[in-house]
Amino acid sequence: MIISLIRTFLLYLVIIFAVRLMGKRQISELQTSELVVTLLISDIASIPMQNTGQPLVSGLVPIFTLVAIEIILSVMMLKSGRFRKVICGRPIVVINDGKIQQSELRRLRMTTEDLFEDLRQNSIVSISDVAYAIVETNGKLSVVKKPGKDSVTPDMLQLVVPDTGIETVVISDGVISETSAKLCKKSVAWVEGVLKGKNLTADQVFLMTANTAGDFQIIKKEGKTQ
Template structure:
């Protein structure tokens, strides 16, 4: 039992490191090659966990080989556009100038139900509101609405909005984040002064956000009864 637990922890750390090495797209926007590698790694890692009689190195070598292969393939896709097109394909326009491209939908084996489901995920509920819809290489759909259905921007209304900078979480569950403070160009002294003026101690803060203009929001921790 102890050996199985140790092997599981080691493999967990190795797989986590492998995912980090292959990049954040592994988590949310996987391309074809990344999906294949992720599935293979998960299968390879499960074998040494279950078969304690098999040397652990036998499971680690294929995982390392797959990670190296994925890194090489990713580098080649950056350097060679044709190679990227071969591996990932190309974006496909399924609605062009308001017209459904039925041939392209057949190529994707996309049904009308699939099309409308993805449009609804983009908060589009009528096909007449769509100017262009593009299926990206990761399978997600990008939608450009017709001009009359687009929300007006501040620029279109000739309204100049002040740039307040990035809003970040500077305190999370009573802990100050120096990294977040640097992003919003604030300091610990600034935070401590705010808390002192508000009459709040650090341990009572559940959440505090701030931006470069000095705007902030404080959410107190719920008091347990």
């Protein structure tokens, strides 16, 4: 039992390391090759977890082989657009200049219900608002609205919007993050100074965000008093 727990923990760490090597992506954003490698790694890792009689290295070698293959393929795709197209395919336009491309939908085996579901997830309630819709190589739908249907931006109104910089979480559940503070060009001393001005201590704060301009927001822990 102890051996199984140790093997499972070691394989868990190895898989985390392997995924970190391949890069940060959400499952929905995985390219075809990345998804295949991820599925294979999960299957391979389950074998030495369940069979304690099998050497642990028999699971580690295939995992790192797959990771190496994926990294090599990624480099090759960076160097060659043609090779990337072979592995990942190409984006497909399913709405072109406001017109649904029925042949492309059939090619993708994508129903009109699938199309409308993806449009709703892009905050589109009427297909007449869409100028272009493109199914990307990772399967997600990118949408470009018609000029008259797009949201008004400050640039269109010739307004100058102040730049407040990046906003980060500088305190999470009572713990000050020095890294997040530096990211928004602030220091731990600055955070502590803000708290002192509000008669608060870090352990009384559930969440505190701050941005480069010095704006901040504090949410106290429930039940905590000043």
